Amino acid sequence: xxxxxxxxxxxxxxxxxxxxxxxxxxxxxxxxxxxxxxxxxxxxxxxxxxxxxxxxxxxxxxxxxxxxxxxxxxxxxxxxxxxxxxxxxxxxxxxxxxxxxxxxxxxxxxxxxxxxxxxxxxxxxxxxxxxxxxxxxxxxxxxxxxxxxxxxxxxxxxxxxxxxxxxxxxxxxxxxxxxxxxxxxxxxxxxxxxxxxx
Amino acid sequence: xxxxxxxxxxxxxxxxxxxxxxxxxxxxxxxxxxxxxxxxxxxxxxxxxxxxxxxxxxxxxxxxxxxxxxxxxxxxxxxxxxxxxxxxxxxxxxxxxxxxxxxxxxxxxxxxxxxxxxxxxxx
Numbered sequence: 001x002x003x004x005x006x007x008x009x010x011x012x013x014x015x016x017x018x019x020x021x022x023x024x025x026x027x028x029x030x031x032x033x034x035x036x037x038x039x040x041x042x043x044x045x046x047x048x049x050x051x052x053x054x055x056x057x058x059x060x061x062x063x064x065x066x067x068x069x070x071x072x073x074x075x076x077x078x079x080x081x082x083x084x085x086x087x088x089x090x091x092x093x094x095x096x097x098x099x100x101x102x103x104x105x106x107x108x109x110x111x112x113x114x115x116x117x118x119x120x121x122x123x124x125x126x127x128x129x130x131x132x133x134x135x136x137x138x139x140x141x142x143x144x145x146x147x148x149x150x151x152x153x154x155x156x157x158x159x160x161x162x163x164x165x166x167x168x169x170x171x172x173x174x175x176x177x178x179x180x181x182x183x184x185x186x187x188x189x190x191x192x193x194x195x196x197x198x
Numbered sequence: 199x200x201x202x203x204x205x206x207x208x209x210x211x212x213x214x215x216x217x218x219x220x221x222x223x224x225x226x227x228x229x230x231x232x233x234x235x236x237x238x239x240x241x242x243x244x245x246x247x248x249x250x251x252x253x254x255x256x257x258x259x260x261x262x263x264x265x266x267x268x269x270x271x272x273x274x275x276x277x278x279x280x281x282x283x284x285x286x287x288x289x290x291x292x293x294x295x296x297x298x299x300x301x302x303x304x305x306x307x308x309x310x311x312x313x314x315x316x317x318x319x320x321x
Contacts, residue, residue, distance in 0.1 A: 021243065032235055054238070062246055
């Protein structure tokens with residue numbers, strides 16, 4: 001079995017050359033957490049769907065490992081596959097996802113935004129903001145949410161995000177800008193200086 | 199993907215922007231959190247395609263082919279050796295010219311070079 005200290009490139013070579021299942025399981029173990037967490041974010045907290053997509057991601061990675069040319073880091077390549085899987089699935093289930101969102105998340109389309117949580121200590125306030133942020137994220141389009149997740153949650157540069165999202169850098173910037181505008185509108189109650197932004 | 203780090207741009211993380219701060223804080227907690235495997239790796243490994251296995255008839259078929267090749271070589275080699283010896287003797291009796299030797303070396307070189315180029319070609 002491959003020890004945890006073995007470099008990704010060596011594990012990948014073992015999988016490609018010898019079809020080494022232990023090496024591939026080490027890669028899955030190594031990256032399951034960030035991939036599943038990213039997909040949970042992109043699916044707006046749908047853990048079952050996120051894990052299904054993560055499983056599909058690793059299966060696709062296994063099948064296409066021979067075509068991995070190291071033009072990006074291995075985890076970045078995995079994120080690209082995961083994002084493609086998410087966007088493809090979102091296109092298939094668009095109706096269903098929109099229905100869910102209409103039902104239990106978006107309940108104030110007229111722009112009043114989410115409640116700022118009122119009183120409470122800093123801990124409660126932070127938890128409340130986190131929750132509202134998650135709900136507000138669910139109102140974004142899939143592409144906008146994916147851009148925010150890659151740029152803020154995965155801390156990628158615009159160029160890296162463009163590679164992962166398989167689109168031009170300008171498109172990433174546009175998605176991020178639009179997403180932030182929507183989030184600001186929806187989370188207006190959390191704005192400490194309401195008059196400064198409109 | 200752009201490999202020049204000077205060209206890479208991060209989203210404008212403006213500390214004065216409350217939403218940027220909120221997204222950055224949320225992203226930080228997301229990155230720090232570790233999701234327990236909880237059988238995920240085992241589930242992935244279970245759905246991988248089965249390893250490619252050779253058909254059962256392949257090994258005996260290969261053995262038969264090697265045996266036939268060996269038998270053929272054993273039958274052909276004794277006569278081949280005498281043929282080569284006879285030709286060498288004939289060549290020694292009729293010395294070849296320098297031009298013929300040069301032409302033979304050039305032809306062998308061209309064949310070797312073409313063979314190497316073919317084997318080492320990029321697909």
